[in-house]
Amino acid sequence: MTFSTLLLEYGAERATITLNRPDKRNAINPAMISELQTALDDIEKKKVRVVIMTGAGPAFCAGMDLDMLQAIGKQSPQENQEDSRRMAKLFRRIWSFPRPLIAAVNGFALAGGCGIATLCDFTLSVPEACFGYTEVRIGFLPAIVSVFLTRQIGDKRARDLLLTGRKISAKEAQQLGLVSEIVEPDKLMSRASELADYLVEVSPGSLSRAKRLLVSAEQAGIDADLERAVLENARIRCTPDFKEGIASFLEKRKPVWRDE
Numbered sequence: 001m002t003f004s005t006l007l008l009e010y011g012a013e014r015a016t017i018t019l020n021r022p023d024k025r026n027a028i029n030p031a032m033i034s035e036l037q038t039a040l041d042d043i044e045k046k047k048v049r050v051v052i053m054t055g056a057g058p059a060f061c062a063g064m065d066l067d068m069l070q071a072i073g074k075q076s077p078q079e080n081q082e083d084s085r086r087m088a089k090l091f092r093r094i095w096s097f098p099r100p101l102i103a104a105v106n107g108f109a110l111a112g113g114c115g116i117a118t119l120c121d122f123t124l125s126v127p128e129a130c131f132g133y134t135e136v137r138i139g140f141l142p143a144i145v146s147v148f149l150t151r152q153i154g155d156k157r158a159r160d161l162l163l164t165g166r167k168i169s170a171k172e173a174q175q176l177g178l179v180s181e182i183v184e185p186d187k188l189m190s191r192a193s194e195l196a197d198y199l200v201e202v203s204p205g206s207l208s209r210a211k212r213l214l215v216s217a218e219q220a221g222i223d224a225d226l227e228r229a230v231l232e233n234a235r236i237r238c239t240p241d242f243k244e245g246i247a248s249f250l251e252k253r254k255p256v257w258r259d260e
Contacts, residue, residue: 061113139245
């Protein structure tokens with residue numbers, strides 16, 4: 001199967017997804033959202049026990065592509081809502097995927113990229129990586145990821161990250177519970193492979209049932225909260241602050257906020 005934004009490789013009872021837009025720091029665009037869904041659908045149909053996700057080049061994922069952010073400002077409310085729902089669907093798919101997902105974070109993971117990295121069952125990171133939900137810094141809203149983050153690390157810690165939009169080191173991410181393990185760069189993929197080997201050895205029935213149990217305990221609340229988040233995500237795209245945030249970022253100047 002051929003993709004334009006990622007690589008999908010199959011090995012012995014495992015699959016590896018590599019986000020493959022290194023010239024754009026593996027930023028998320030509509031094609032990547034669609035292709036990640038397609039890749040996960042294909043993996044689920046095969047006899048794959050574990051999935052490893054990583055990024056090509058020096059970054060894991062820089063978040064949403066700038067061209068996509070610019071296009072958002074010209075979309076209708078209905079288009080923004082549909083766009084938000086596609087992103088929510090991808091995040092939920094990663095969170096609820098029936099096979100274990102291992103993120104091998106080889107560089108910075110920001111905004112939506114941070115969401116992808118931390119929604120996996122295991123998140124391995126190189127020491128130099130940084131993480132952050134930076135949306136508020138450009139007049140955007142970390143609505144969709146907030147649904148999952150508050151459940152992962154608790155309300156107070158989630159507020160710190162989401163309201164400040166600050167970037168954190170791999171070490172702090174590990175202390176918060178977002179990173180499972182910090183691994184030296186030359187050992188990152190071998191450690192991910194080692195963890196995959198371990199998971200392949202356990203009972204596949206027990207593993208799938210355990211994941212199903214974990215998902216079923218939260219899915220009703222997750223789905224209700226995601227719907228609210230989708231609507232808020234779509235609404236903020238029409239605000240003056242969103243347009244100013246994107247413009248100031250592109251023009252490399254300090255934003256002048258107007259929205260209240």
